[in-house]
Amino acid sequence: xxxxxxxxxxxxxxxxxxxxxxxxxxxxxxxxxxxxxxxxxxxxxxxxxxxxxxxxxxxxxxxx
Amino acid sequence: xxxxxxxxxxxxxxxxxxxxxxxxxxxxxxxxxxxxxxxxxxxxxxxxxxxxxxxxxxxxxxxxxxxxxxxxxxxxxxxxxxxxxxxxxxxxxxxxxxxxxxxxxxxxxxxxxxxxxxxxxxxxxxxxxxxxxxxxxxxxxxxxxxxxxxxxxxxxxxxxxxxxxxxxxxxxxxxxxxxxxxxxxxxxxxxxxxxxxxxxxxxxxxxxxxxxxxxxxxxxxxxxxxxxxxxxxxxxxxxxxxxxxxxxxxxxxxxxxxxxxxxxxxxxxxxxxxxxxxxxxxxxxxxxxxxxxxxxxxxxxxxxxxxxxxxxxxxxxxxxxxxxxxxxxxxxxxxxxxxxxxxxxxxxxxxxxxxxxxxxxxxx
Numbered sequence: 001x002x003x004x005x006x007x008x009x010x011x012x013x014x015x016x017x018x019x020x021x022x023x024x025x026x027x028x029x030x031x032x033x034x035x036x037x038x039x040x041x042x043x044x045x046x047x048x049x050x051x052x053x054x055x056x057x058x059x060x061x062x063x064x
Numbered sequence: 065x066x067x068x069x070x071x072x073x074x075x076x077x078x079x080x081x082x083x084x085x086x087x088x089x090x091x092x093x094x095x096x097x098x099x100x101x102x103x104x105x106x107x108x109x110x111x112x113x114x115x116x117x118x119x120x121x122x123x124x125x126x127x128x129x130x131x132x133x134x135x136x137x138x139x140x141x142x143x144x145x146x147x148x149x150x151x152x153x154x155x156x157x158x159x160x161x162x163x164x165x166x167x168x169x170x171x172x173x174x175x176x177x178x179x180x181x182x183x184x185x186x187x188x189x190x191x192x193x194x195x196x197x198x199x200x201x202x203x204x205x206x207x208x209x210x211x212x213x214x215x216x217x218x219x220x221x222x223x224x225x226x227x228x229x230x231x232x233x234x235x236x237x238x239x240x241x242x243x244x245x246x247x248x249x250x251x252x253x254x255x256x257x258x259x260x261x262x263x264x265x266x267x268x269x270x271x272x273x274x275x276x277x278x279x280x281x282x283x284x285x286x287x288x289x290x291x292x293x294x295x296x297x298x299x300x301x302x303x304x305x306x307x308x309x310x311x312x313x314x315x316x317x318x319x320x321x322x323x324x325x326x327x328x329x330x331x332x333x334x335x336x337x338x339x340x341x342x343x344x345x346x347x348x349x350x351x352x353x354x355x356x357x358x359x360x361x362x363x364x365x366x367x368x369x370x371x372x373x374x375x376x377x378x379x380x381x382x383x384x385x386x387x388x389x390x391x392x393x394x395x396x397x398x399x400x401x402x403x404x405x406x407x408x409x410x411x412x413x414x415x416x417x418x419x420x421x422x423x424x425x426x427x428x
Contacts, residue, residue, distance in 0.1 A: 026284035029346040029416070039286050 001037040005060050009053045010035075023052040073273060080266040087259045101125065101247040106142065110238045111158055114202045121198040121243075127189040129249065135187045136246035137163065139198065140180035141239055158239050159200045160207060160228055164214045168193050175215050177224065186250065196245070202233040282351045290347035294338045302334025321388045328393055336400060343408045346416065359409045366401030369394045 010020050017035070021028040026045065033039035034049075041049070046061050053060065103125070110117045127133070139161060157179035164175040173194070174187060199214075201207035204225050211221035283291065309330040313323050342348035349355055376382050376391035383389060 025282075025351070027287060027346065027351055030284050030286040033286060042285055045285060 001063075003035050003037060003061070006049065006053075007035045009055050009060060013053060015053075020049070020052060024048045073269070077266065077269055077273075080262055080269065083262045084259065084266065087262070101245070103245045104243065106240055106242050108238055108240050109159065109200060111202065112236055114233075114235070116159055116200045116202060119200060123196040123198075123243075123245065124193065125196065125245070125247070126193050127191055127247070130190045131188070132250045133187055133189050134184055134246075134248045134250055135174070135189075136184035136244070136248075137176065138180075138182035138244040139163070139178075139241050140182060142242055144180065144242075145182070157233075158235060158237055159202045159233055162199045162201070162207075162210060162215055163196065165194055165196045167195075172214060177211070177215055182244075184246075189247075198243075202230065204228075204230045283347065284351060287347035287350075290345040291342055294341035294345070294347065297341050298334040298338030300334075301337040302331065305333040306330040320386070321392075322384075322390070325388055325390055325392060328390065329396060332396060332400065336404065339405060340408050343405075343412050346412065348409075355409050355413050359406050362401045362405045362409070366398045366403075366406075369401060370398035373398055 010017070015023075017031045018028045021031045024031070024045070025048070030039065030041075034041055046057055050057055050060055103123075107118075107121055141157065160177065160179055162175070162177045165173050167173055167190070173189070174185075176183070197214075199210055201210065207228070207230070208218075208221045208225050211224060212218045215221060216224065306327075309326045312318055313326055318326065339348060349358060373382075373391065373394035376394065381389065382391050
């Protein structure tokens with residue numbers, strides 16, 4: 001399932017996938033896979049992404 | 065996390081380097097390398113109406129120290145080597161050769177009989193002068209007569225003669241024989257052997273340090289998972305290909321290929337499938353590793369293998385005994401590293417570039 005919240009949060013900060021990947025310490029393809037819903041990140045990666053985007057886990061990764 | 069060389073590794077490398085430098089200095093050169101003699105020469109053997117000229121060849125050599133020696137000897141027609149020797153029809157040798165060595169008292173210390181040979185054996189030699197004679201035969205009677213005197217008993221000489229097709233020998237021809245004689249004193253090789261062993265150990269330690277540094281490259285969590293899946297795929301593929309190779313070997317479906325070549329090729333489908341899977345799922349390159357360098361590395365390895373394959377083909381080593389031999393693996397490696405893997409890397413790079421350029425667009 002696509003993670004549109006992550007994508008919009010990234011876009012709101014005017015960050016490319018590559019920029020976010022470098023901030024978080026993963027490859028661009030991994031960020032792409034998370035946004036497309038092809039990969040479920042571990043809790044540590046989720047926390048790192050939230051910290052990079054200034055969001056909470058619920059805001060980015062909770063399914064409503 | 066980048067791993068650093070431990071103190072133990074550094075001390076080990078330092079000790080190995082010191083040993084490699086100091087060891088040769090502690091021995092005299094002849095002791096370090098062993099009492100070594102190497103002679104190579106050629107001779108034209110002419111055959112006219114079955115008569116050989118010269119009938120025999122003589123060589124003298126001297127052993128300085130009594131001891132156990134590795135004695136290497138060979139004689140074979142020009143252009144042949146030990147690799148292609150077994151695949152040649154013996155009648156091409158035209159004559160059979162008996163070689164015997166006598167000491168200064170006339171005692172026979174060694175003897176051999178063959179059309180052509182490349183062999184070595186360990187022998188005890190006392191210090192002194194030795195006389196080596198090569199005698200050539202195309203007819204059964206003179207062969208048996210000589211063999212009884214210098215080779216074996218009369219009965220054994222008859223049996224040996226029965227194994228030789230004298231009808232295929234003789235004719236009119238000039239054969240150029242290449243001879244080789246080597247003598248190396250076994251005991252004195254210990255220091256040299258230790259020295260070579262230290263070099264090999266040092267190379268293995270340095271390789272281990274290099275590989276450890278390389279594997280310390282970071283792969284993110286998704287890549288690690290994909291690499292694990294790729295390894296599983298590679299292992300399954302290898303198992304299937306090994307089974308298929310076994311069936312091919314048992315059923316003799318490919319008689320034109322040596323068995324050891326078949327079993328070696330079984331590794332490649334598994335290896336290639338692992339690499340291709342990782343490339344496809346963008347898990348082959350570590351973080352901050354560029355595909356250009358890796359692709360160039362692939363091509364470099366492929367070119368090396370292509371050159372080896374070309375050299376082996378040109379020198380007739382690709383085929384032995386009428387079957388495809390191990391040098392053919394170089395050709396397979398060349399194809400994999402020049403064509404398959406670079407194509408996969410370049411293709412993935414192109415598709416990734418396109419994806420990178422549109423990552424902010426909604427692809428739904």
